[in-house]
Amino acid sequence: MSLQSPLGRVLGYGSAKEGVHHWWVQRITAVALIPLTIWFVVSVLALPSFEYATVARWVATGWTPLLLVLLIAVMTWHSRLGVQVVIEDYVHSGAKTLSLILSNFAHTLVAAAAIFVVLRFAFGGAA
């Protein structure tokens, strides 16, 4: 039996079946970040030095670029969702919309820039 009113049905109101989407993606990205962040921290701490040549070789070698791209994409996504909730909790009125837009822009920019650098080194574009 549907509890929807005939008018509501005609107008197409009701659940879009996306109520848990934010929650679910936050969890999925959290699970993916467990191995990715552990790999990243271990790899960076294992670098013999932070000199240009060493780091440039590390970024371009083996599976590192693939893992870095995954890490950056998933981490910025997870961060975006988390920052969004913080803004929604503490920022109100007009500043809320502006903050959310700025957060989305910043996260997209960080992800695109970081992935661009990794791919450039991976495909040998660096002189």
Place this chain on the structure above:
Amino acid sequence: MPDRPLSPHLSVYRFKYTLVTSILNRATGLVLTAGLLVLAYWLMALHQGPESYARAVGVLSSPIFKLLYVGLLFSFAYHLVAGIRHLIWDTGRGLERSQSQKSAWAVGIISVLLTLALLFVTFAQRGAS
């Protein structure tokens, strides 16, 4: 700002230490977001070439950044352990009050030990960064 009470109602809760584990998870998440900016800066400096990169490493190994790395390592350790606690909760386990009080202590102790281990590897084993 609307003239009505807005969630979260921060002032209505009696203080309890389990509350700290929740707000710390959010705070460490924000610190890690700052870490994301550092990662992007590091990679973009790499893109700029050896000279710019050397300058950036100079900035990134300054005392203020070393302090930030301590915060980042703790935030990584805490957010990882507390996040796993949240994922376990999501399966419906460990939600009883006595269980969540125990796991709050476990999160604190494990994340501090993990932080100390990471700090040791970062600063004692190697002077750099």
